[in-house]
Amino acid sequence: MAKDECIVECPTGSAEQRFAEGSAGSLIWLSALSLVTFFLFWAAIVHFGLISETLLASPEDVLKTFCSKLNDRAPDGATLGQHFESSLLLALTGYFSAVIIGVPLGLLMGWYRKIDELVRPVFELVRPIPPIAWIPLAILWFGIGLTAKAYIIWLSAFVPSVINSYFGIKLTEPVLINVVRTFGAGKWESFLKVGVPAALPMVFTGLRLSLSSAWMTLVAAELLAATEGLGYMIQMGRTLARPDVIIVGMLTIGFTGALMAFVLEKLESKLAPWRKQ
Amino acid sequence: MSTPSISAGRNVQIIPIISVLLIGVVWQLLAASGYFGKALPSPVDVVSQFIQMIQEPISGVSLLGHVWASMFRVLSAFFIAVFIGIPLGLFMGWNKKVEAIVRPIFEIFRPIPPIAWIPLAILWFGIEETPKIFICFIGAFVPAVMNAYTGIRFTDPLLIDAARMLGGTRQQQFREVAMPAALPAVFAGLQNGLSLSWMCVLAAELVGAQEGVGYLIIVGMNMSNPSMIISGMLIIGAVGAAIAVGLRFAERRILPWKREIAQ
Numbered sequence: 001m002a003k004d005e006c007i008v009e010c011p012t013g014s015a016e017q018r019f020a021e022g023s024a025g026s027l028i029w030l031s032a033l034s035l036v037t038f039f040l041f042w043a044a045i046v047h048f049g050l051i052s053e054t055l056l057a058s059p060e061d062v063l064k065t066f067c068s069k070l071n072d073r074a075p076d077g078a079t080l081g082q083h084f085e086s087s088l089l090l091a092l093t094g095y096f097s098a099v100i101i102g103v104p105l106g107l108l109m110g111w112y113r114k115i116d117e118l119v120r121p122v123f124e125l126v127r128p129i130p131p132i133a134w135i136p137l138a139i140l141w142f143g144i145g146l147t148a149k150a151y152i153i154w155l156s157a158f159v160p161s162v163i164n165s166y167f168g169i170k171l172t173e174p175v176l177i178n179v180v181r182t183f184g185a186g187k188w189e190s191f192l193k194v195g196v197p198a199a200l201p202m203v204f205t206g207l208r209l210s211l212s213s214a215w216m217t218l219v220a221a222e223l224l225a226a227t228e229g230l231g232y233m234i235q236m237g238r239t240l241a242r243p244d245v246i247i248v249g250m251l252t253i254g255f256t257g258a259l260m261a262f263v264l265e266k267l268e269s270k271l272a273p274w275r276k277q
Numbered sequence: 278m279s280t281p282s283i284s285a286g287r288n289v290q291i292i293p294i295i296s297v298l299l300i301g302v303v304w305q306l307l308a309a310s311g312y313f314g315k316a317l318p319s320p321v322d323v324v325s326q327f328i329q330m331i332q333e334p335i336s337g338v339s340l341l342g343h344v345w346a347s348m349f350r351v352l353s354a355f356f357i358a359v360f361i362g363i364p365l366g367l368f369m370g371w372n373k374k375v376e377a378i379v380r381p382i383f384e385i386f387r388p389i390p391p392i393a394w395i396p397l398a399i400l401w402f403g404i405e406e407t408p409k410i411f412i413c414f415i416g417a418f419v420p421a422v423m424n425a426y427t428g429i430r431f432t433d434p435l436l437i438d439a440a441r442m443l444g445g446t447r448q449q450q451f452r453e454v455a456m457p458a459a460l461p462a463v464f465a466g467l468q469n470g471l472s473l474s475w476m477c478v479l480a481a482e483l484v485g486a487q488e489g490v491g492y493l494i495i496v497g498m499n500m501s502n503p504s505m506i507i508s509g510m511l512i513i514g515a516v517g518a519a520i521a522v523g524l525r526f527a528e529r530r531i532l533p534w535k536r537e538i539a540q
């Protein structure tokens with residue numbers, strides 16, 4: 001399953017590049033027209049009352065709410081910046097602690113048969129359980145504070161980073177390994193000098209999957225047990241029947257996720273330029 | 278996609294068994310030590326709770342009934358997503374104009390995690406079946422579209438040129454070359470979509486439901502019954518794994534040529 005995810009994940013980036021090349025001229029106008037139509041249609045169905053304003057806010061209301069939420073605490077008790085900060089802090093805490101443990105573990109599992117056999121059965125037992133299913137247990141164990149959420153996010157980022165590092169190093173070209181062996185490198189040295197660099201592209205795929213998984217799990221955790229954060233904000237928007245607040249929250253969540261993925265991609269092309277397309 | 282390593286060491290199968298046994302023993306000892314109190318039930322407790330759950334209905338619905346309630350939501354959403362998403366993705370990949378129209382809108386929605394739709398879905402559709410199916414639909418729809426799209430875009434141009442040279446019409450090129458070439462990617466999208474849907478139904482049920490596997494673990498939480506939560510989690514994991522295995526089996530039957538393409 002993990003390998004399937006990767007194989008689909010990898011080409012997406014270059015598809016976007018291809019798309020950018022192909023969309024010159026009139027196609028750009030077509031795209032612009034489509035976007036304008038979309039927003040006009042959205043505004044129209046709200047203005048003409050086809051959908052009640054308690055169910056859907058118009059685009060300009062969303063924009064207005066976005067601007068006022070920047071420094072207004074109403075209606076959910078914190079500004080957008082505060083929600084954003086608390087969500088980001090939580091997500092990054094869980095994410096980095098997962099990556100720091102998960103990537104080395106996956107690499108070592110892929111390289112040393114003994115570690116693989118020891119860890120893999122346990123890992124395979126835990127893996128099919130979606131991180132979201134841990135939420136009730138985490139709440140029971142840790143309460144609804146920071147620890148429970150950090151634990152769930154950690155779990156959600158941990159699994160993809162282990163799996164992708166594992167497969168990345170497993171798929172190292174055997175010729176490369178044999179070459180360093182021939183030149184007299186030991187197991188550890190060939191791991192560091194060949195295995196790790198060869199696995200790096202897959203490791204990065206894992207980091208990307210981990211990040212989107214962590215971000216999604218964060219929202220779930222905050223929907224269920226939080227007193228601040230973007231997930232809490234959209235949940236409050238629902239309670240107060242304020243679709244504009246919900247939509248502002250959803251767009252912030254989506255935009256932040258996309259931005260983090262973009263940063264990671266830039267980082268990847270810096271750190272692993274030998275990644276094959 | 279066979280995992281390369283699983284059957285690698287048939288002669289040294291002792292370590293995995295030791296590892297699992299060790300975890301079981303450590304878990305049992307930790308639970309028996311009483312240090313964590315009621316929060317950590319022993320494996321024995323979990324098994325007996327599991328047996329009890331099979332025998333007695335929970336909130337008037339049997340265990341299988343809960344699993345089926347969740348499955349029903351996932352499957353109905355999944356089929357709707359497949360019927361809309363795959364043709365949309367294929368046309369987006371094939372026709373530059375369709376792509377130029379649909380893709381910008383799609384790109385606005387794509388980065389929003391399906392779970393972030395839950396509050397809006399509840400606001401729109403109440404707390405009955407519809408919002409849950411809607412969430413699962415979004416979970417399955419995005420990968421279905423993306424993979425069908427990527428699959429078509431990555432068709433070997435040589436194949437299409439060959440079909441054109443042999444006199445294939447544009448439609449024939451699409452139906453007989455591009456579509457089969459995209460199928461492996463489409464199938465990978467279905468796998469991702471279905472497992473994402475399974476996760477989404479869980480989240481939706483945690484937020485509010487009267488039956489389903491998510492409801493099961495929420496009941497466990499409300500009753501402070503960790504062995505019930507853990508039983509529920511194991512069921513969720515088992516169903517998820519069964520879905521993945523079933524799809525992989527289906528793939529091998531439907532797409533026997535995939536292995537050559539993927540490797």
